[in-house]
Amino acid sequence: MKTVFSYAWPYKWPIVIALFLMLLELSVELIQPLLIAKIIDDGIMAGNEAVIWTWGSVMMALAFVAFFSGVINSFFAAHAAQSFGFDLRQALFRQVQAFTMATFLRFPTSGLITRLTSDVTMAQNVLFMGLRIMMRAPLLVIGSLIMAFFVNVKLALFLVVGAPFLLIFLYFMAKKGVSYFSHVQHRLDRVNRVIQENLQAVRLIKAFLRGAYEASRFSKVSDLLRKDTVKAMRMMELILPILLFVMNASLMAVLWFGAIEVRDGGAQVGELVAIVNYAMRMTGAFSMFSFIIVAFSRAKASSERMEEVLLANEDLELHSSESTGLLRNEGDLKFDNVSFIYPGKLEPILDNVSFHVSPGEKLAIMGATGSGKSTLLNLIPRIFEKTQGKIYVSGTEVEDWPLKDLRDTIGLVPQQSILFTGSILDNLSWGDMEADVDELEEAAKKAQIHESIDLFPLKYGTRVGQKGVNLSGGQKQRLSIARALVRKPSILILDDSTSALDVKTETALWDALEGEEATMLVVTQKIRTAQGADKILLLDEGQVVGYGTHDDLMEQSALYQKIAESQSDEEVAADVTRNS
The missing domain is CATH 1.20.1560.10 (ABC transporter type 1, transmembrane domain)
Structure with a gap:
């Protein structure tokens, strides 16, 4: 007491x-x-x-x-x-x-x-x-x-x-x-x-x-x-x-x-x-x-x-609200034999993962459920701390970055779209409280949500219900993407954040993001999305089983070939259904 x-x-x-x-x-x-x-x-x-x-x-x-x-x-x-x-x-x-x-x-x-x-x-x-x-x-x-x-x-x-x-x-x-x-x-x-x-x-x-x-x-x-x-x-x-x-x-x-x-x-x-x-x-x-x-x-x-x-002081995030400005994130990201084990568990969720993404490149991450995709992304902004290995952001280990400086340069769109009670404008501003209205609208346009917002009677003043209950899944995903873009991040992380988008909207989104000066890490289950990436990282039970371009993996990885074939069959079946 x-x-x-x-x-x-x-x-x-x-x-x-x-x-x-x-x-x-x-x-x-x-x-x-x-x-x-x-x-x-x-x-x-x-x-x-x-x-x-x-x-x-x-x-x-x-x-x-x-x-x-x-x-x-x-x-x-x-x-x-x-x-x-x-x-x-x-x-x-x-x-x-x-x-x-x-x-x-x-x-x-x-x-x-x-x-x-x-x-x-x-x-x-x-x-x-x-x-x-x-x-x-x-x-x-x-x-x-x-x-x-x-x-x-x-x-x-x-x-x-x-x-x-x-x-x-x-x-x-x-x-x-x-x-x-x-x-x-x-x-x-x-x-x-x-x-x-x-x-x-x-x-x-x-x-x-x-x-x-x-x-x-x-x-x-x-x-x-x-x-x-x-x-x-x-x-x-x-x-x-x-x-x-x-x-x-x-x-x-x-x-x-x-x-x-x-x-x-x-x-x-x-x-x-x-x-x-x-x-x-x-x-x-x-x-x-x-x-x-x-x-x-x-x-x-x-x-x-x-x-x-x-008194739970043994493992707190200690970071100042002031930026040091000593390090600059250029978007270069490197994993060097990184492993991770959840506290209290024995088996690693990631095992000796290595890859390198140059500034401005787009990396697609694929793998079955539980293969460690989301965990890998969480190690970059240090939401979890790696167990072993090294992670470099712009040539500096993530532990040497002030936590505020590191996270200020990262835009994260989680797998589950989380919106807060308030207006659409409030939710977009949450990404950067100092952004003006023009910047918020520009981010919304890139995320392909501006036209939908314009149809609401109150437009950007429209109230968002608890957890976005009055919005569709696709609208929530696009608002989450716009919120991340408002930050003007050096590294943009999209954790399976386009799953609810139709092909036309997703294509328009990727086209709009081409002009972003950000390194992108995209978790996806869609081969057509992976094809547009500079590199593809294929995970299986926490290990890298494939790394390279779409063409490289089609030649080298039996697992990737199997995924591509199954999705091709699904697309053909969908075409037949639409034409019948």
């Missing part, structure tokens, strides 16, 4: 003020029984009305002080807690942004969402409640005991008889509570994961009529969360009855022996009333302990989960 609550340090003065006001309010509450005792003994019992009016007025004044202290305390406590929650959430989000992919894959997406939402809320609520009532409850118990001894030592002893038992019991319950609620938070992760998967695949679920199955799957994980939460809460509910039993037994002892002391002259009526008053306040404070332990247990479990993210 130390790491998480260190984010409250910038708000130390509001916290100090809130604590001071809480102690002021507490002091008033602890003084009141003494004043009541004085009014009873020196006023009511002695028949002195002046004492009653004087100390009654003092009590009223102190009550107003306590009231205003409580109101102002709430203001400062809320300010400190909300600001702390904001900073903590920001720190977690920045940390996630700094993760390498290897680190990111250690955490389920649903788990990160839970940490950024409910876990932060849990910690922020505990800070607020701590400044308002959570610290007040134990201090009220301790203060009441001390004041009880100040009033009458003999009667106060009855209030501390059960203290050792209560301390041991509360420690045990707090320890068990942390364990139980940590398990509850993990169950919540699983519920969030199922919800996330379901919402992302809603079209597929409807198409396959799997709504009932998904509802059943959600019901199972939700029921596990319910059972674990009930189990944890049931155990916590044991706290209050046991605390009240011990305190009520102590109170009965005070009343019984106090009455004897008053009768024998060993204590005054006011003293007995004061001790009973302190006992009642202790009982009320103890009744808060079950809530405090539940809140503390959940906050500690949440803090430990957040610390896993905040």
Whole structure:
């Protein structure tokens, strides 16, 4: 919890003020029984009305002080807690942004969402409640005991008889509570994961009529969360009855022996009333302990989960937002015996891959699913770090490039087109926030999407739904390509990014890209696309099994010949179908 609550340090003065006001309010509450005792003994019992009016007025004044202290305390406590929650959430989000992919894959997406939402809320609520009532409850118990001894030592002893038992019991319950609620938070992760998967695949679920199955799957994980939460809460509910039993037994002892002391002259009526008053306040404070332990247990479990993210410093992308400008990417790319193994795996996904692409050349990368094509592309901007070998960009190893400088010169179009909620203009600007409207339109024209945008009523102001739900697959791909072109990259990476385009549109796209001064790496399954490349890299199970021009591979590679023949047969069949 130390790491998480260190984010409250910038708000130390509001916290100090809130604590001071809480102690002021507490002091008033602890003084009141003494004043009541004085009014009873020196006023009511002695028949002195002046004492009653004087100390009654003092009590009223102190009550107003306590009231205003409580109101102002709430203001400062809320300010400190909300600001702390904001900073903590920001720190977690920045940390996630700094993760390498290897680190990111250690955490389920649903788990990160839970940490950024409910876990932060849990910690922020505990800070607020701590400044308002959570610290007040134990201090009220301790203060009441001390004041009880100040009033009458003999009667106060009855209030501390059960203290050792209560301390041991509360420690045990707090320890068990942390364990139980940590398990509850993990169950919540699983519920969030199922919800996330379901919402992302809603079209597929409807198409396959799997709504009932998904509802059943959600019901199972939700029921596990319910059972674990009930189990944890049931155990916590044991706290209050046991605390009240011990305190009520102590109170009965005070009343019984106090009455004897008053009768024998060993204590005054006011003293007995004061001790009973302190006992009642202790009982009320103890009744808060079950809530405090539940809140503390959940906050500690949440803090430990957040610390896993905040302390994951072993593998972060450390790069400045400022460009050094010392290296220039001319688009020359070379792989020298590069291998890669995913963290936690034994078999390499890439094995001794070597090739060279000169500035301005176009390299087509082909291979079956799982052959390592996308992984190879991810090594260039260092989304993943190679396991062995060397990768050179413009003659400099990628590790020697400042990460910002390297990625600023690369345009990446991923296999799955990702668009963000906002306008089409917002999505294009995402490629380069400083690009003007003319540059955005020029990129859209090259990507063959400008005419489609022009047909929308709001044109470039058209809103894009979540993940581009209101656009076709081809439109999303072309927008993704335009977004990459806006960057004016030295290396343009297209990871099977034209699969949804028809032949005419794809041909027009490649013609428009001929004028780009960029080295292009194109993952494709289409022989006709590969034919237009300067070189073709053929991968099979992570190894290079062919490298050269289309004509070279037609002569040298049996696998490439097989792919070409199968696609020729498909094209002939398609022609027959169209003509029939």
